[in-house]
Amino acid sequence: MSTLHTVNKSPFERSSLKSCLDHVSAGDAVLLIEDGVVGARKGSQFAGALAAKNGACAIYALGPDLAARGMKASDLVDGVKVVDYAGFVDLAAEKSRVCAWL
Amino acid sequence: MSTLHTVNKSPFERSSLKSCLDHVSAGDAVLLIEDGVVGARKGSQFAGALAAKNGACAIYALGPDLAARGMKASDLVDGVKVVDYAGFVDLAAEKSRVCAWL
Amino acid sequence: MRFAIVVNEGPYTHQASDTAYQFARAVLAKGHEIFRVFFYHDGVNNGTRYTVPPQDDRNLQKLWSELAESHKLDLVVCIAAAQRRGILDANEAKRQGKDGDNIAPGFRISGLGQLIEAGIEADRLVVFGD
Amino acid sequence: MRFAIVVNEGPYTHQASDTAYQFARAVLAKGHEIFRVFFYHDGVNNGTRYTVPPQDDRNLQKLWSELAESHKLDLVVCIAAAQRRGILDANEAKRQGKDGDNIAPGFRISGLGQLIEAGIEADRLVVFGD
Amino acid sequence: MSETKKKFLYVNRKAPYGTIYALESLEVVLIGAAFEQHVSLAFIDDGVYQLMDGQDTAAAGMKNFSKTYKALGDYEVRKLYVERESLDERGLKVENLMPVTYEDEDDDYAEKPSLIVVDRAEMSKIIAAQDVVLSF
Amino acid sequence: MSETKKKFLYVNRKAPYGTIYALESLEVVLIGAAFEQHVSLAFIDDGVYQLMDGQDTAAAGMKNFSKTYKALGDYEVRKLYVERESLDERGLKVENLMPVTYEDEDDDYAEKPSLIVVDRAEMSKIIAAQDVVLSF
Numbered sequence: 001m002s003t004l005h006t007v008n009k010s011p012f013e014r015s016s017l018k019s020c021l022d023h024v025s026a027g028d029a030v031l032l033i034e035d036g037v038v039g040a041r042k043g044s045q046f047a048g049a050l051a052a053k054n055g056a057c058a059i060y061a062l063g064p065d066l067a068a069r070g071m072k073a074s075d076l077v078d079g080v081k082v083v084d085y086a087g088f089v090d091l092a093a094e095k096s097r098v099c100a101w102l
Numbered sequence: 103m104s105t106l107h108t109v110n111k112s113p114f115e116r117s118s119l120k121s122c123l124d125h126v127s128a129g130d131a132v133l134l135i136e137d138g139v140v141g142a143r144k145g146s147q148f149a150g151a152l153a154a155k156n157g158a159c160a161i162y163a164l165g166p167d168l169a170a171r172g173m174k175a176s177d178l179v180d181g182v183k184v185v186d187y188a189g190f191v192d193l194a195a196e197k198s199r200v201c202a203w204l
Numbered sequence: 205m206r207f208a209i210v211v212n213e214g215p216y217t218h219q220a221s222d223t224a225y226q227f228a229r230a231v232l233a234k235g236h237e238i239f240r241v242f243f244y245h246d247g248v249n250n251g252t253r254y255t256v257p258p259q260d261d262r263n264l265q266k267l268w269s270e271l272a273e274s275h276k277l278d279l280v281v282c283i284a285a286a287q288r289r290g291i292l293d294a295n296e297a298k299r300q301g302k303d304g305d306n307i308a309p310g311f312r313i314s315g316l317g318q319l320i321e322a323g324i325e326a327d328r329l330v331v332f333g334d
Numbered sequence: 335m336r337f338a339i340v341v342n343e344g345p346y347t348h349q350a351s352d353t354a355y356q357f358a359r360a361v362l363a364k365g366h367e368i369f370r371v372f373f374y375h376d377g378v379n380n381g382t383r384y385t386v387p388p389q390d391d392r393n394l395q396k397l398w399s400e401l402a403e404s405h406k407l408d409l410v411v412c413i414a415a416a417q418r419r420g421i422l423d424a425n426e427a428k429r430q431g432k433d434g435d436n437i438a439p440g441f442r443i444s445g446l447g448q449l450i451e452a453g454i455e456a457d458r459l460v461v462f463g464d
Numbered sequence: 465m466s467e468t469k470k471k472f473l474y475v476n477r478k479a480p481y482g483t484i485y486a487l488e489s490l491e492v493v494l495i496g497a498a499f500e501q502h503v504s505l506a507f508i509d510d511g512v513y514q515l516m517d518g519q520d521t522a523a524a525g526m527k528n529f530s531k532t533y534k535a536l537g538d539y540e541v542r543k544l545y546v547e548r549e550s551l552d553e554r555g556l557k558v559e560n561l562m563p564v565t566y567e568d569e570d571d572d573y574a575e576k577p578s579l580i581v582v583d584r585a586e587m588s589k590i591i592a593a594q595d596v597v598l599s600f
Numbered sequence: 601m602s603e604t605k606k607k608f609l610y611v612n613r614k615a616p617y618g619t620i621y622a623l624e625s626l627e628v629v630l631i632g633a634a635f636e637q638h639v640s641l642a643f644i645d646d647g648v649y650q651l652m653d654g655q656d657t658a659a660a661g662m663k664n665f666s667k668t669y670k671a672l673g674d675y676e677v678r679k680l681y682v683e684r685e686s687l688d689e690r691g692l693k694v695e696n697l698m699p700v701t702y703e704d705e706d707d708d709y710a711e712k713p714s715l716i717v718v719d720r721a722e723m724s725k726i727i728a729a730q731d732v733v734l735s736f
Contacts, residue, residue, distance in 0.1 A: 001592070025591075092207070100333065169521070199731065201733040320495065323501075
């Protein structure tokens with residue numbers, strides 16, 4: 001009965017990732033897409049907040065959006081998993097609902 | 103030779119007010135418009151940052167946008183001045199350039 | 205599984221339409237069904253056939269129209285949002301006294317009830333926006 | 335003093351066009367001049383005559399068209415941005431092989447050079463956007 | 465029409481007037497009411513500004529749609545969840561919000577409040593209990 | 601064309617691809633080059649992502665316009681100010697950015713860097729020195 005949360009904006013520009021992480025339940029998944037993927041970068045101001053949540057819920061980043069912004073899986077906070085669009089669909093199907101933090 | 107800076111987004115949603123305040127020079131003016139006016143409210147998380155800058159530069163809020171969001175001059179951080187569209191034009195004319203923090 | 209997709213932003217300005225399109229393709233590739241794609245807010249601007257994007261860029265309207273044709277997708281443009289933003293089909297143009305229309309092939313204009321129905325009928329509703 | 339105004343967002347979705355319009359009226363009321371209003375990005379969507387906003391709401395396209403007529407304003411829609419978003423005048427429609435056009439009265443389609451020129455010729459350039 | 469009865473949550477996180485999402489979101493809620501689903505609205509982050517009392521858009525030249533919230537009760541939309549932390553962070557109190565009520569037909573049409581202030585943890589549970597979450 | 605020569609600053613504060621502002625901003629810069637004004641670009645906040653090295657948009661299905669930055673030198677646009685604090689906050693180093701250079705015709709066409717890393721205080725002074733600030 002868990003939720004897939006999507007976040008599509010940079011946490012440096014908008015509050016949506018923070019707000020999302022403040023509202024997840026244990027067992028939920030958070031998928032960073034579009035500009036949201038930059039929030040998953042190791043060593044950034046936001047890395048701590050993300051790492052703290054990773055475990056209670058699973059954090060994913062969309063690979064095509066990482067690549068577009070010149071980022072690789074190895075650039076990410078430990079434990080963040082990279083998925084493609086097919087993986088996005090699987091996550092949406094596995095969880096009971098999708099909540100977009102627009 | 104000073105600058106009029108405009109900020110049109112809520113500081114609770116976006117980083118533009120913070121970024122603007124980080125880049126003003128002494129003698130500049132900052133005008134909060136549209137959703138930006140909510141950043142001027144007394145007692146909010148952002149009131150301190152705004153009050154700290156008020157003095158080195160002048161902070162204004164657009165009255166019509168305050169009214170639309172149910173706010174009055176008395177709700178604002180001390181020293182924030184309210185102007186209408188004519189006042190906006192005067193500020194733009196007085197300063198040497200206008201920098202929009204979009 | 206049956207998906208519904210909501211697109212809240214126009215093409216190019218925001219990535220929402222691109223992501224929704226790639227997501228829709230992946231849904232179909234996995235053998236799932238798409239009950240409806242609903243275009244709301246500026247999303248209605250995906251449905252104008254008047255766009256002429258640069259030759260070296262993708263044509264989002266065409267991509268949606270082609271996907272609709274090849275998979276019999278139901279692409280619905282919200283009528284209220286479309287009226288505010290100047291997206292018309294022949295019927296609407298006549299009704300509003302406008303001298304032309306711009307709806308793209310494969311898109312149809314209908315009411316917000318179609319969005320609620322999509323929420324009811326689909327197993328998952330996924331929103332893409334700003 | 336001579337002002338130039340840039341509008342980066344379409345009508346209704348963002349307040350940018352409203353604020354720019356109110357600002358333009360205030361500029362004129364103060365006896366200043368408006369060298370040009372340049373519509374860029376989604377701002378080009380202000381220039382379609384196909385919009386039919388609800389009766390109890392403002393009609394931003396009409397407000398701009400009327401302000402342009404009464405004050406001989408130069409309202410320029412960026413051609414590159416317009417092509418991506420489906421805003422056409424009769425010339426562009428013909429050139430692109432489209433079967434109609436939707437440009438509103440008082441707006442003209444031209445190049446980005448008009449924006450640079452506005453920056454050069456105006457004493458103040460003010461940008462309204464998202 | 466389908467017999468299914470689902471739980472719909474409309475998530476409002478944006479201030480009114482700066483963008484149109486609040487207004488167009490209300491249009492969905494009103495139309496959606498005819499479908500007889502379980503409907504709730506969540507006001508989180510800047511979404512709480514949508515409920516500010518005394519909105520006056522005359523000088524800004526925009527359409528004031530704030531009265532529509534007060535009419536929601538007549539459409540059987542009676543659960544407007546407002547997040548306490550979102551109010552606090554913005555220096556707002558619930559008294560700054562407009563009164564939104566409905567008439568309870570099971571209690572001699574007594575006027576009852578539709579605004580329900582919840583904390584962040586409760587809001588998370590509300591989200592986790594939905595079938596459909598619509599965000600704008 | 602006017603004889604005036606003004607200082608134009610293009611302020612880039614948004615990541616590429618999530619929105620079109622970066623791409624359409626470049627289109628103005630290229631056209632503007634023909635007007636022979638003083639032109640600088642500022643990369644502040646998420647604008648620094650526009651300069652990330654190794655952008656690959658194939659899987660996202662979007663147009664990769666990052667090569668255009670490297671061509672700016674040929675258009676006499678040679679001052680790309682990048683804010684150090686913006687890089688730091690995002691866990692980025694200048695080595696993560698693409699090399700952008702120009703050929704200096706006054707120095708035997710030597711390749712010189714167009715990217716100039718400045719701190720926030722310097723960026724404030726750059727803004728304060730402009731005639732026209734274009735933000736997208």
